[in-house]
Amino acid sequence: MPALKIPRKVRSIVAPFVESRVPGPEEFVVLSEPLLNATLKLAELLRECKPKWAMSGDAGELVSGVNVSADHLSILTTAEGCEEISRKLAENLVQTPGMVERKLEREANIDLKPYPVQIKSYEARFQIDGQRLDVYGGLQIRVGDWEWGDPLDYSPEYVYVGSEKLPVVPLRLKTELYIGLGWMDRVKKINEAMTRRHHGPGFGG
Amino acid sequence: MSSVIMEPHKDLVCLGAGFMSGLVAAEVARDSHNYQVVAITKGPWWDYVSDFSTTKYDEWGVGLGRKYDSPLPVQSTTIRNSPTQFALPVRRYTMPIQYHALGHGVGGAAQHYGGTMGRQGPWGYQQKTLTDTNYPGKLTNIQSNNDLQDWPLDYAGYEPYYHKWELVYGLCGTNNGSPNDTSSDLNYPWMDSSYGSKYPMPPHPLTQVAQQFQSACLATPPPQGAKFTSYHPFPHVSSLASQPYTNVPYGVPVNPCVYDGYCGGNCNYACETGAKANAAYRTIPAAMATGNFKLVTNAYIFRLVWDATSHTVTEAHYYDAQGNVHIQPGTVFFNGMWGYNMIRIMLLSGVGVPYVFNSGPPQSGSGSVGRGLTNGYAPYTGTSVTGTLNLGANSYSAGNASGGSVDIYDLMDDNFDHTNLNFIGGAQIGLGGYAGGGPGNITLAGGVSPSNTGVGGTFKAKQKDRYLPTTTGVGATPFAPDIPTYDHYVDLDPHYTDIYGDPLSRLTYDWTDNMYNGATYLATVVAAILTKMGASNVKVATTPPKVHNDWWGHHLRGGCRIGKDPASSVFNSWNQHWLVGSPSTIGTNYFAAGEITNTAGDTVPSGTHVAGPQSWRAAEGIKQYLMSPGLLTP
Numbered sequence: 009m010p011a012l013k014i015p016r017k018v019r020s021i022v023a024p025f026v027e028s029r030v031p032g033p034e035e036f037v038v039l040s041e042p043l044l045n046a047t048l049k050l051a052e053l054l055r056e057c058k059p060k061w062a063m064s065g066d067a068g069e070l071v072s073g074v075n076v077s078a079d080h081l082s083i084l085t086t087a088e089g090c091e092e093i094s095r096k097l098a099e100n101l102v103q104t105p106g107m108v109e110r111k112l113e114r115e116a117n118i119d120l121k122p123y124p125v126q127i128k129s130y131e132a133r134f135q136i137d138g139q140r141l142d143v144y145g146g147l148q149i150r151v152g153d154w155e156w157g158d159p160l161d162y163s164p165e166y167v168y169v170g171s172e173k174l175p176v177v178p179l180r181l182k183t184e185l186y187i188g189l190g191w192m193d194r195v196k197k198i199n200e201a202m203t204r205r206h207h208g209p210g211f212g213g
Numbered sequence: 214m215s216s217v218i219m220e221p222h223k224d225l226v227c228l229g230a231g232f233m234s235g236l237v238a239a240e241v242a243r244d245s246h247n248y249q250v251v252a253i254t255k256g257p258w259w260d261y262v263s264d265f266s267t268t269k270y271d272e273w274g275v276g277l278g279r280k281y282d283s284p285l286p287v288q289s290t291t292i293r294n295s296p297t298q299f300a301l302p303v304r305r306y307t308m309p310i311q312y313h314a315l316g317h318g319v320g321g322a323a324q325h326y327g328g329t330m331g332r333q334g335p336w337g338y339q340q341k342t343l344t345d346t347n348y349p350g351k352l353t354n355i356q357s358n359n360d361l362q363d364w365p366l367d368y369a370g371y372e373p374y375y376h377k378w379e380l381v382y383g384l385c386g387t388n389n390g391s392p393n394d395t396s397s398d399l400n401y402p403w404m405d406s407s408y409g410s411k412y413p414m415p416p417h418p419l420t421q422v423a424q425q426f427q428s429a430c431l432a433t434p435p436p437q438g439a440k441f442t443s444y445h446p447f448p449h450v451s452s453l454a455s456q457p458y459t460n461v462p463y464g465v466p467v468n469p470c471v472y473d474g475y476c477g478g479n480c481n482y483a484c485e486t487g488a489k490a491n492a493a494y495r496t497i498p499a500a501m502a503t504g505n506f507k508l509v510t511n512a513y514i515f516r517l518v519w520d521a522t523s524h525t526v527t528e529a530h531y532y533d534a535q536g537n538v539h540i541q542p543g544t545v546f547f548n549g550m551w552g553y554n555m556i557r558i559m560l561l562s563g564v565g566v567p568y569v570f571n572s573g574p575p576q577s578g579s580g581s582v583g584r585g586l587t588n589g590y591a592p593y594t595g596t597s598v599t600g601t602l603n604l605g606a607n608s609y610s611a612g613n614a615s616g617g618s619v620d621i622y623d624l625m626d627d628n629f630d631h632t633n634l635n636f637i638g639g640a641q642i643g644l645g646g647y648a649g650g651g652p653g654n655i656t657l658a659g660g661v662s663p664s665n666t667g668v669g670g671t672f673k674a675k676q677k678d679r680y681l682p683t684t685t686g687v688g689a690t691p692f693a694p695d696i697p698t699y700d701h702y703v704d705l706d707p708h709y710t711d712i713y714g715d716p717l718s719r720l721t722y723d724w725t726d727n728m729y730n731g732a733t734y735l736a737t738v739v740a741a742i743l744t745k746m747g748a749s750n751v752k753v754a755t756t757p758p759k760v761h762n763d764w765w766g767h768h769l770r771g772g773c774r775i776g777k778d779p780a781s782s783v784f785n786s787w788n789q790h791w792l793v794g795s796p797s798t799i800g801t802n803y804f805a806a807g808e809i810t811n812t813a814g815d816t817v818p819s820g821t822h823v824a825g826p827q828s829w830r831a832a833e834g835i836k837q838y839l840m841s842p843g844l845l846t847p
Contacts, residue, residue, distance in 0.1 A: 028257030028510040036498035039464030073466040170461035
C-alpha cells in the first residue's frame with residue numbers, strides 16, 4: 009500500500025487527555041554511576057564481614073529512595089567493625105583507623121537557636137574505585153555543651169543493589185537524629201521518600 | 214488555530230515511552246557522546262503517588278471505565294478471524310472483546326500489567342529449525358499454512374542481554390528451574406553463571422497453594438516421553454520488586470511491593486509505590502538525569518516521513534493536546550510503540566514493504582510489515598483443568614499479580630518427546646499466585662441477582678463463602694505455542710479511522726490448531742499433579758470445537774519480525790530495519806523492538822521479558838549506527 013499523504017489541513021480535534029506534568033531531572037533520585045560501582049564493589053568485599061555495619065550518610069539515604077545528592081560513601085559500624093573493615097579493605101586504606109573528634113559544618117537548630125554539633129568515632133577512610141568511603145565506628149554525637157550521646161546503634165534494613173544485598177542504616181533512625189538536630193529539611197526529604205514507598209505519612213510528623 | 218511547530222533535531226527520536234523506548238533512551242542518552250534524545254508518547258506522565266495511591270481503588274473507573282488506559286475513541290483497531298470477513302472495530306475494553314487494555318503514557322502497558330516474567334529458552338528461538346530437524350514433516354502436518362521462522366540469534370546470543378535487562382528492571386526469582394546443563398538437549402532457559410546465575414532479587418513469599426504445588430511436582434512422576442527425570446518447580450519470576458532495590462547500572466532506587474491486592478487483575482491496576490517495573494520508574498529517570506533527554510507527553514504521532522532516496526526516516530510528525538502539528542527531525546528513530554501501533558505507523562508512512570496475503574492455494578504471502586501475527590495467550594474458552602483443595606482462604610488477602618506462585622518449565626518447549634503428539638512445544642505451568650486483582654466488588658455487584666445468588670440467608674451464605682471460602686479452586690489453562698500462518702496478519706483497515714481520520718490497524722487472527730492440540734495433552738498431565746496435591750473433583754474440560762478468537766488482547770504478537778532474511782522480516786538481529794536492495798541489502802536509520810516482534814507465539818507468558826533483551830541490543834545497534842551509519846552486521 010502506498011504511503012498516505014499527510015493531510016494539508018490540520019483537523020481540529022477535541023481528544024480526551026490527562027493533564028501531565030513531567031518531573032524535572034532534579035526530582036528523580038539517581039545514585040551516580042561511580043558511586044554505584046563503588047557500592048557494588050564494597051558490598052562484594054564486605055560480604056563476609058561479621059561485625060554489624062550498614063551503609064549510611066547521603067548515599068545510604070539515596071539507595072533508600074531519599075532525594076539527596078551524594079559525593080561519597082559512608083558506613084556506620086562499631087569500633088570492632090571499623091577494624092575488621094580496615095583489614096578487609098586494606099588495599100584501599102587512605103586513613104588508618106583511629107579516634108577522631110570533630111565539629112560538623114552544619115549546626116543544630118533547637119528551639120530556633122543554633123548549636124554546634126560534634127561527632128566522635130573510631131574512623132577510617134578508604135578509596136574504592138576512586139570514590140571516598142568514610143567508616144565510622146561507634147559514632148557519638150554531642151550538641152552544644154550537652155553530654156555525648158550513646159554510640160549509635162541500629163538494626164539494619166536491607167536494600168538490594170543489583171544482586172548485592174546491602175545493609176543500610178534505617179531511615180527511622182536517621183529521622184530521629186535529624187529531628188533531634190532540628191534538621192527538618194532532611195526530615196522532610198525522608199518523609200517524602202516514605203510517602204512514596206508506603207503511600208502514607210513517613211516518620212516524625 | 215492550529216500551528217505547525219518545528220522541533221530541534223535530535224540524535225535519537227523514540228516513538229513511545231514504554232518498556233522498550235525507556236531502555237533505549239537511557240542507554241543512548243547516557244553514552245559518552247552526549248547524544249540528544251527525545252521520547253514522544255501519546256499519554257501523560259503518571260506519578261504513582263498522586264495518580265494512583267488513592268484513585269486506583271476506584272474499581273468501577275479503573276476496571277470498567279479504564280481511566281488509565283489508551284482511549285479507544287482516539288485510536289482503536291479492528292478485528293476479524295479470516296481474510297474473507299469484514300473487520301469490526303473494538304469500541305470498549307470489556308469482555309468478551311477485550312479486557313487487557315492498552316497502556317497509555319510513560320511506562321505504557323507496563324503501568325498496569327501483572328509483572329509476570331520468565332525467559333524464553335533455546336527452543337523458543339529456533340522453533341522451526343529444531344522442529345524440522347527433530348520431527349521432519351510435523352510442522353506441515355500440524356499447520357500446513359505455517360509461516361514459522363527462527364529468531365536471528367539463538368538463546369546464547371540473547372543471554373547476556375537478558376542478564377543486563379533484568380538488573381535494570383529488577384526481577385525477582387531464583388532461577389528458571391534450570392539444571393544449568395547447557396550441553397544437554399533440554400530446553401530450559403539456563404542461566405550461565407558468568408552472567409549471574411540468579412535473578413537479582415529473591416522471589417515473593419510462596420502461598421500455601423504454591424507450596425503444595427511445589428511438593429506435588431516433586432512427588433509426581435514425569436509423563437511418558439519426558440526428557441527429565443523429575444519436575445523442576447521454582448518460584449514464579451516477577452518484575453514486582455520484592456525488596457527495596459537500586460537498579461544497575463542506572464542507580465535508580467525502587468520501592469518494594471506493599472501487597473495491596475490491587476495489582477494486575479485483568480491488567481486493571483497500576484502500582485502505587487512504583488514497585489511494578491516499568492520505564493517511568495526504572496529507565497526514564499536515568500535518561501532524565503543525563504540532561505540529554507526530553508520527554509514529550511500527550512503527543513499523538515501520526516506519521517513518519519520516509520525518504521525513499523536515502524532510505525531513511527527523516528521526521529516524526531505528531532499532534533499535541535491542542536491540535537498543533539509538531540515536526541521532530543532526527544538522525545535515528547526507534548519505534549517502541551505498542552505492537553500493532555508500531556505496524557500501523559509504518560504502513561501509514563510507507564516504511565518497509567507491507568505484507569500481502571495470497572489466498573492461493575496454497576496460501577502464501579509477500580512483504581514483511583504486518584506478517585506473522587500470533588498470540589501469546591490462552592483462549593479464554595480454552596481447555597482447562599480444575600480441582601478443589603480443602604483449604605480455606607480470604608479473598609481480601611493482600612497480594613500482587615505475579616508473586617507467590619510456583620512454576621515448572623518441564624512441560625514447555627521440547628522437554629518431552631513429541632514424536633507421537635500432534636503439536637510442538639508446550640506450556641509453562643504455574644499455580645498458587647496471590648489474589649492480585651482487588652476484591653472484585655464490580656463482579657460481585659454484577660453477580661447479585663435472585664437467580665444466581667438466592668435471597669435472604671442464601672444470599673448471605675454465598676457472600677460469606679465468596680470472601681471467606683472454605684475451599685480453594687485450583688487449575689490451569691495450558692496451551693501450546695501459536696504458530697504463525699500466512700492468513701494471520703496486520704494491515705490497514707479500509708473502512709474505519711482514528712479520531713484524526715487515518716485508517717485503523719486491522720488484525721486478522723484466529724486460534725490455531727497447535728494451541729488446542731497441545732492444550733488437551735497438557736491439561737491431562739497437569740491433572741495428575743493436581744491429584745497429587747490432594748485436589749478433589751479434578752476435571753479436564755476440553756475446548757468446544759469452532760471457538761474463534763474474539764478479542765484483541767495485548768498478548769497478540771508477531772507482525773513485525775526480527776529475522777535472518779530481509780525479504781520476510783522487517784528487522785535484523787540489531788533490530789535495525791532492513792530492506793532488500795540492489796546491489797545489496799540496505800540498513801536504515803529506523804529501529805524497533807517490542808513484544809510484537811516475536812517470530813512465533815511465545816513459549817512463556819511474558820513476551821515483555823523476551824522483548825527486553827531486544828531493546829538492549831537495539832540500543833547497542835543504534836549507538837553503532839550513530840557512529841557509522843549503514844547496515845549493521847551480526
